[in-house]
Amino acid sequence: xxxxxxxxxxxxxxxxxxxxxxxxxxxxxxxxxxxxxxxxxxxxxxxxxxxxxxxxxxxxxxxxxxxxxxxxxxxxxxxxxxxxxxxxxxxxxxxxxxxxxxxxxxxxxxxxxxxxxxxxxxxxxxxxxxxxxxxxxxxxxxxxxxxxxxxxxxxxxxxxxxxxxxxxxxxxxxxxxxxxxxxxxxxxxxxxxxxxxxxxxxxxxxxxxxxxxxxxxxxxxxxxxxxxxxxxxxxxxxxxxxxxxxxxxxxxxxxxxxxxxxxxxxxxxxxxxxxxxxxxxxxxxxxxxxxxxxxxxxxxxxxxxxxxxxxxxxxxxxxxxxxxxxxxxxxxxxxxxxxxxxxxxxxxxxxxxxxxxxxxxxxxxxxxxxxxxxxxxxxxxxxxxxxxxxxxxxxxxxxxxxxxxxxxxxxxxxxxxxxxxxxxxxxxxxxxxxxxxxxxxxxxxxxxxxxxxxxxxxxxxxxxxxxxxxxxxxxxxxxxxxxxxxxxxxxxxxxxxxxxxxxxxxxxxxxxxxxxxxxxxxxxxxxxxx
Numbered sequence: 317x318x319x320x321x322x323x324x325x326x327x328x329x330x331x332x333x334x335x336x337x338x339x340x341x342x343x344x345x346x347x348x349x350x351x352x353x354x355x356x357x358x359x360x361x362x363x364x365x366x367x368x369x370x371x372x373x374x375x376x377x378x379x380x381x382x383x384x385x386x387x388x389x390x391x392x393x394x395x396x397x398x399x400x401x402x403x404x405x406x407x408x409x410x411x412x413x414x415x416x417x418x419x420x421x422x423x424x425x426x427x428x429x430x431x432x433x434x435x436x437x438x439x440x441x442x443x444x445x446x447x448x449x450x451x452x453x454x455x456x457x458x459x460x461x462x463x464x465x466x467x468x469x470x471x472x473x474x475x476x477x478x479x480x481x482x483x484x485x486x487x488x489x490x491x492x493x494x495x496x497x498x499x500x501x502x503x504x505x506x507x508x509x510x511x512x513x514x515x516x517x518x519x520x521x522x523x524x525x526x527x528x529x530x531x532x533x534x535x536x537x538x539x540x541x542x543x544x545x546x547x548x549x550x551x552x553x554x555x556x557x558x559x560x561x562x563x564x565x566x567x568x569x570x571x572x573x574x575x576x577x578x579x580x581x582x583x584x585x586x587x588x589x590x591x592x593x594x595x596x597x598x599x600x601x602x603x604x605x606x607x608x609x610x611x612x613x614x615x616x617x618x619x620x621x622x623x624x625x626x627x628x629x630x631x632x633x634x635x636x637x638x639x640x641x642x643x644x645x646x647x648x649x650x651x652x653x654x655x656x657x658x659x660x661x662x663x664x665x666x667x668x669x670x671x672x673x674x675x676x677x678x679x680x681x682x683x684x685x686x687x688x689x690x691x692x693x694x695x696x697x698x699x700x701x702x703x704x705x706x707x708x709x710x711x712x713x714x715x716x717x718x719x720x721x722x723x724x725x726x727x728x729x730x731x732x733x734x735x736x737x738x739x740x741x742x743x744x745x746x747x748x749x750x751x752x753x754x755x756x757x758x759x760x761x762x763x764x765x766x767x768x769x770x771x772x773x774x775x776x777x778x779x780x781x782x783x784x785x786x787x788x789x790x791x792x793x794x795x796x797x798x799x800x801x802x803x804x805x806x807x808x809x810x811x812x813x814x815x816x817x818x819x820x821x822x823x824x825x826x827x828x829x830x831x832x833x834x835x836x837x838x839x840x841x842x843x844x845x846x
């Protein structure tokens with residue numbers, strides 16, 4: 317619900333605000349006073365594109381502000397239009413894209429103008445109207461259809477994921493099984509490549525290593541013998557010179573190190589065998605590893621990772637093949653259920669649509685179109701997320717005319733009355749605030765009274781705002797705002813009591829102070845309240 321609307325420098329409105337009531341509010345004023353600018357402000361707040369020339373002469377930017385909802389659910393929206401450059405939008409004080417306003421006010425405000433009614437040409441809009449009057453059984457059927465559609469899509473997606481080609485899946489399974497098995501059979505572990513390369517280098521150079529170890533042993537034995545001589549000499553001199561005692565310990569450590577190295581080198585020599593078969597086996601393993609790297613990865617780690625992935629894919633394909641054997645039957649069963657529930661839903665919607673037609677024609681008759689044709693054309697289409705039928709609204713202002721698409725055969729005033737009649741027929745409550753622009757085009761007399769009464773009826777369930785030039789419509793309002801223009805500036809004020817009688821008198825006779833006009837206005841108000 318719109319609780320507050322404020323504009324600054326928007327067209328001729330220098331600074332104006334209104335606080336619409338919760339039911340039916342009208343905005344009146346002389347032609348050119350700026351009535352539609354207030355609706356223009358609302359359009360800006362719902363995210364519509366700013367039109368050139370909206371910035372008034374009272375500054376370099378125009379501002380529209382609105383407060384929607386009530387209590388803890390209040391939402392503040394602002395649009396700022398500079399004379400030059402792009403407009404800015406604010407949601408609860410935070411800068412947002414204008415498109416975010418559309419999402420924020422979805423289901424809160426609907427503006428019904430001469431172009432907005434063209435939404436009726438869209439099948440999903442018409443379908444929404446019909447679904448709004450489904451009875452409990454019809455809603456249950458619709459829920460069942462949506463569940464059937466979800467199941468059908470799930471099975472279809474699974475079938476698509478399987479690829480619909482069992483032979484292809486089996487070929488892929490054979491391939492990944494072979495790849496996983498080939499890598500697993502090699503018996504490789506992380507680090508094996510480095511170990512095997514070192515072993516191969518050792519075996520290839522075994523003779524050179526043995527020869528070098530022999531020479532090293534001979535030299536180490538000479539060093540050990542020399543170390544013994546050194547130790548003997550140092551012990552003699554340390555007996556007469558205490559400063560050389562430490563040098564004896566160093567010489568002894570050198571001797572021990574030489575003996576340890578001799579023992580280690582001899583062990584290395586003894587471990588070196590001349591085994592051509594060992595070298596052949598290692599080189600075979602390296603060749604096999606090289607072949608695996610060529611096919612599955614640049615490193616051993618990549619090869620092992622590829623093997624693990626292949627094993628996982630094989631397990632997945634085995635599960636998919638189990639499903640593939642039954643997926644066709646499951647898709648067929650889901651499609652059969654979808655068709656059945658779709659047929660039931662269509663029957664429920666047809667019954668609802670016929671009820672809307674009947675009640676809608678009754679409302680149109682009271683709105684000055686007693687011979688109007690209102691008909692829902694319902695055609696079949698492939699099952700979709702909303703059903704198996706296509707809806708189109710057909711209309712003619714007289715039953716002697718051929719009914720056609722509403723945007724092609726209805727005038728602006730007829731479209732507005734059609735929207736109003738449909739709202740009343742469907743008792744729609746899915747929008748908090750309904751704003752009617754030009755709903756009274758081409759209307760007068762008794763039809764105008766009926767129009768005002770029906771807008772007031774609609775206001776019993778939703779907040780209704782209407783810009784009107786008809787006193788018969790204005791008289792039915794619960795809240796009445798008047799826009800008055802002086803020169804190039806306009807002001808907005810609420811009119812009550814005598815002020816409201818004066819405005820209605822002006823609207824009736826063009827003579828605000830006419831006694832007869834005021835009497836007629838009072839009679840009109842009295843009739844609207846009865």
